[in-house]
Amino acid sequence: IKNKKLLYFYIRDYKGGEKMAQNSLFDLSPDLIDKLHECPMYVFNGHCVPRATTILSATLPNESIVFWANGLGFKGIGYRKELNRLAAIGTLSHNQIEAYLREGIYPEEPTPSFESFLQWWEKVNGLGKNVSVVCMEKKMACPWYGGTMDMLLDIEGYKLLVDFKTSSHVSYRYILQLTAYKKLMEVNGLGSPNGILVLQLPRDGSGYKEYSYSYSIPEHAEFLNHAEENFLQLVKSYWYTKIGEDIFKRCS
Numbered sequence: 541i542k543n544k545k546l547l548y549f550y551i552r553d554y555k556g557g558e559k560m561a562q563n564s565l566f567d568l569s570p571d572l573i574d575k576l577h578e579c580p581m582y583v584f585n586g587h588c589v590p591r592a593t594t595i596l597s598a599t600l601p602n603e604s605i606v607f608w609a610n611g612l613g614f615k616g617i618g619y620r621k622e623l624n625r626l627a628a629i630g631t632l633s634h635n636q637i638e639a640y641l642r643e644g645i646y647p648e649e650p651t652p653s654f655e656s657f658l659q660w661w662e663k664v665n666g667l668g669k670n671v672s673v674v675c676m677e678k679k680m681a682c683p684w685y686g687g688t689m690d691m692l693l694d695i696e697g698y699k700l701l702v703d704f705k706t707s708s709h710v711s712y713r714y715i716l717q718l719t720a721y722k723k724l725m726e727v728n729g730l731g732s733p734n735g736i737l738v739l740q741l742p743r744d745g746s747g748y749k750e751y752s753y754s755y756s757i758p759e760h761a762e763f764l765n766h767a768e769e770n771f772l773q774l775v776k777s778y779w780y781t782k783i784g785e786d787i788f789k790r791c792s
Contacts, residue, residue, distance in 0.1 A: 582679065582686025590778070592687040592720040592771075596713050598781075599774040629653070629743050630706040634690065637704065638676050641691075652745025653706045660739060660748045669696045680724035684775050689721045692733065701725070701733040705740050710751055712767075714738045719768035736764065 582589050633653035639645040640654070647654060665671055674692040681687075691702040703718050718736040726732055735754035753760040 582681045584681040584683055584686065587683075589681055589684060589686050592685050592717055592724075595685055595720075595775055595778045596716060596771075599777050600713055600716075633657075633706050633741065633743075634677075634704060641673055641676060651743070653704075653741035653743055656741045656745060656748045657704070657739070660741075660750075664693075664695075667695075671695050674699070680721070680728050680730075682724055682727040684779065685720065685724075687717070687721050687724055689725070692725075692730075698735065699731065699733045701736045703736075703738050705738055706743050707740070708742050708744070710738055710740050710749070714751070715753075715764070715767045716771045716774070719764055720771045722764075723768060723772070735760075 582591060629651060630653075633651045636647045636650060636654040637657050639647070640658075650658075672694045674694050675689070676691045677688055678692070679686065679688045689701060690704045693700040693702060701718060701722060703714065703721070705714060715736070715738065718738065722733055722736065732755075734756065735752065737753075738751040740749040740751065753764055755761045755764060
């Protein structure tokens with residue numbers, strides 16, 4: 541096996557490219573990353589890295605998807621076709637929200653999710669506080685993965701990392717995803733958010749629901765720190781598996 545050092549990982553954490561004492565992540569050769577993964581969407585220092593959601597899908601079982609797909613089969617509906625249809629609705633809703641916030645463009649045919657977002661946006665702006673959008677749909681990457689944050693809000697100095705979900709069900713994996721983005725913010729010199737929000741905007745137009753957590757609340761901070769460490773362990777597992785599969789192919 542070429543370069544046996546690649547078989548040994550030493551745990552590291554990075555912030556702004558500098559090593560920190562706290563152990564969380566591991567060192568990967570850029571050449572190894574390119575060899576084991578092809579992902580044109582996210583690039584760090586010229587090397588491809590996987591999506592955070594790809595890592596979650598590869599390392600966390602999702603039995604509800606299996607049951608959902610099985611139910612579609614009984615109805616004679618193709619799983620992939622329906623998945624693509626729902627994804628297209630979600631993408632359209634995201635695009636409408638972005639166009640509205642960036643350009644003030646109200647869509648000619650708003651999706652139910654967009655209308656639910658407007659209800660939430662009016663509530664936020666009715667709090668009597670200064671609210672501003674710091675960034676939207678921002679792509680970020682680090683040596684191990686990449687992702688796109690939906691929105692970062694500034695509410696009188698309180699930085700809120702927001703992710704829009706048009707699905708009918710919200711799960712713990714969405715919290716993992718947001719803590720992954722929080723880590724990306726830190727690596728990319730964007731600072732740390734004061735809180736995170738999963739904003740559920742179901743496709744059926746049934747309104748919105750907030751899943752909000754603040755680092756200033758001890759119980760929330762403990763939960764979010766656990767989720768972040770949980771995600772980093774999944775990152776480690778993902779790359780260990782990729783390397784193991786590559787070694788197996790070369791040794792078989």
